[in-house]
Structures are given as structure tokens and as C-alpha cells.
Amino acid sequence: MQSEERQKRIEEYLLKTEFASLDELSEQVDASISTVRRDLDQLAEKGTIRRTHGGARVVNPKSDEFTFTARDQHQLAEKEAIATACAALIGMNQTVILDAGTTVYHVATRLEAKSPQIITNSLPVANFYNTTTKAEVVVSGGVIYPRLGVLIGPLAVEMFAKVRADIAIMGAGGLSPDGVSNSHGLLIEIQRAMIHAAKKVIFCLDHTKLGRQSISPLCGLDVIDTIVTDQAAPVEMVRALRKRGIEVIIAP
Amino acid sequence: MQSEERQKRIEEYLLKTEFASLDELSEQVDASISTVRRDLDQLAEKGTIRRTHGGARVVNPKSDEFTFTARDQHQLAEKEAIATACAALIGMNQTVILDAGTTVYHVATRLEAKSPQIITNSLPVANFYNTTTKAEVVVSGGVIYPRLGVLIGPLAVEMFAKVRADIAIMGAGGLSPDGVSNSHGLLIEIQRAMIHAAKKVIFCLDHTKLGRQSISPLCGLDVIDTIVTDQAAPVEMVRALRKRGIEVIIAP
DNA sequence: TTGAATCTTGCAAAATCTACCAAAATCTAC
């Protein structure tokens, strides 16, 4: 087989799988690893694909960004259920702040019909709404925090400090009786600004997050209006939260 | 068999298979490798097929799809050449402002090795750099302008007004002796801020943009340091630009 | 920080390309 044909088959294969290792591609086009490596270098030069350590991936995956989806596999069914339940809480034409977690991303994909005004610092969310005109999307400025696809830094904080919204849909690393916490310290300040800017604050947390504590404290329970979780949520925790006046929705 | 018939059969065979090796074709038309080689040279000259190492391929494969927007298909080869030439102008660790055109996007895909600091309002560019830590990417805030994947509005303008960069890599709708112009009025103000923020201003313009005028005037020629274009650029225009002290680079 | 995987680089073998040549086929002029 000639190099051009090989490269085309590599492209096609990557379009299907989104990501492939060198071994995989080598077998797929029946050439040595070295040859595949050189082909990938050329394709990357052309800009059609993206090199990664150990393989390659498409530049513009039609679905989601890769590392994002990888992270997403955990608790996928629960997250989708939570997202659907949470989206149901949003009215038509509301202004919604969307946090940058994976669960919140799923909420974003279900909001299109409500023609919302969205404010976000999540690249995947921005990307999702790039092709539609149904929603007006405001993206905060900031520096890209790789892998998470989120914009951070003073620019982002300033931006959220300046806006007002009806609802903020948030994610977090853990929720305990002491409050909500998150694993990425750099996000804390931004999330506080988001919460401050919104009239109503909704947290989307699958059951693994409840009762857990993450590294950086984010806020107390008193700022939370609603929590959306899944059926495996510990009953006592739910009862305690409701006792404190927090609406807890359990997604089916 | 006559040479004409042979060439016709070669064309037909290639249309079916998209790729073919010399051996394959030689057997197919029952002629020696040398003869097939000469036939292919002639067909390639005519433009009906393309020569590759070890064989040939059809010029316009039906499934040569690019995941980027439809706008991108236009002048693709030229844009890639321009992008490569433009990327060569960037040094290591420089701060680079990237505009939101498709040509500029191609430049972005070639900058990773220079570990640049990138400032952009282009979602595709932001997305491209989402997975890597090689470059620091600052995204301007703004409202998503759907079809183009670009962030616009006061947030974006303010942001670019606040920063300073070594180089701005710009695109535009047209360049005439009167100056540079663009088709999307909403971008003008942002582009002006970009130009103002950069020490050196590079415009990437394929030959179809030279001599053309677009709707909204953007800036005069005097702010331009360098123009990167392709070989089909009108000679007189290039000479005139150089006479005005603008560096014009013609990508091979 | 360590160990494993992956990348880079240089090199030699294999494949392919570029002339070039001689034989075969075709054309031309008579």
C-alpha cells in the first residue's frame, strides 16, 4: 500500500474511533509502527489529526472532547438521569450560569429547547452551542486549564463578578454536612462568583459525591437552593439536607 | 492496445478504487510498468489523476471530508501552505494573538512546538489546545457568534484592549490599496483591538483576498508589518505592497 | 522518583523514480 492510501485509511479510522494507538493503527493499515508514526507526523503537520503520546486522535471530534468523555464514563447513567431532572427545573428564556463539570455538561445538552441565555466558562459547553442559534451563549474569558476544558484565572472571576443570572447549575467534588468542596483549588474562586451572581443555586451531585469531602472548601450548605442527585443517594443525608430547607431532587 | 484506450481504462479503474499501485495498473491494462508510468505522468499533467509514490490516486475523492466548516474547503491547499509559512515566522515562547479565521486556525495547529502563549477569541483554536500543556492559551470572553465559532461583544474588545502581545496573526475578507476590510462588522472592533495590542501584525490572506474589498473597513495598510499569501497572488499587488514597506511572504 | 512505555534519531535494506537505450511498432514519402 502507498503512503497516501495509508494516510487516508488512518484518517478514516480515526474519524470512526476518535482515538487510536500506534499498535492499533499499525495493524489496521498493515505497516510497521515507524511508518505509522511518520504518517501521523505528516497528518498532524497538515492539521487533520492530533498526535498524542502513544497514538493519535481527531482534531475536531464531532461528539465530545476526548479526555472529557474519558472522565465521563464514571457513573454515566446516573449523570444522565441527573442532567435530565435538572434540565426540567429550567424555565423558558432564563439566564443560566453553567459550571464546568461533566454532569453539568450533560445538563447543557438538554437545554437547547428552552432557548436560554447561557453564561459559562466550560469549553465543551461553548463548543456544544457553537452550531446552534437557539441559545445565546456568553463565554467567560480566562486561561485554558488543560484536560478539564475550563477557563480559569482572574479574567473568569471578574467576568462572573459582573453578571447576574436566574440560575447557577454547579458541580462539585464532594458535599458533607460542613459544606461543599472541590478538588481543583483554581476553580473555587470562580465558582463562588458564579454562586454569588445567581438568584437560585442548583448543585448536580451523583451519589458518590454525597458525604464525601474534597480538598478545597467551596461554600456552606446555606447558599444551596436545590440539589439534584440519583437514587443511590444515602437516605439519611437526603433527609438531613431537606431538614435544612434544601430541596433535594432524586432523579429516577 | 492503444495508449488512449489504456489511459482511459486507467482512469476508470482509479475512479472505482480511488488508489492503485503501478503493479496493479500494469496488470489491469496488460502493459509494462514503464508504460503505465508514462501514462500516469500524462494523466497527471492533464490533471485528471494525481501521482503518488508507488501508484496513483484520483484527484477528487468523494469522501475527502474535513471536519471543519464548509468555508474551510475553499482554497484549502493554499491555506495550508500559507499557514505553514506563517507559523515559521513565530519564534519560541512568544506571545501570539490569533484571530478567528479559518486560515489562522491552520496556523494555530502548527504552533504547538513553539510553546507559545496564545491569546484568542476563536473557539476552534481554544478547543485545539484544550488537551495540551505545551501552550498557555488565554481565551477572551464574549458571546458566541454561532456559525464562525468566534467570541464577540464588549467583553472580547475589553479583553484585547487590556493585553499586549509580540505578534498578531490576522485574517480578513479583503485587501485593497485603500486598506484591509472584513465582511463581519461585529468583528471589526475586536480586530482593531488585537492589532493595537501587538508589536508586529501579520495578515494571512490567500490570493483571492488581494485586490478585493469587503463590506466593513478595518484598518489602513500602514499598520501591517507582514502579509503571507500564496503563489497565485497578483504580481503587481505584491510589488505595490512591498514598495510601501510591507514584507510580503509568498508561500510555496 | 522509578520503571515502563513512547519518542527521536540514524542507518541499512527495499521499493520506487528518473533518465536513458534498444527493439518493436507505426508512420511517411515515394
Place this chain on the structure above:
DNA sequence: GTAGATTTTGGTAGATTTTGCAAGATTCAA
């Protein structure tokens, strides 16, 4: 129809490109 010129064809030698491999450097994940 035929001799000589012209074109086409198939083959060959040397240059070039591509390929696979392996040693040493680098990167990644734990």
C-alpha cells in the same frame, strides 16, 4: 509495398524515497 524516420514500448542502471529496525533520550503514570 518498402526503406527510412518517428513514436511507442519494455527494460536497465544509478539516484532517490520509503520502510523497518534498534539504540539512546524522553515522557508518563504511579
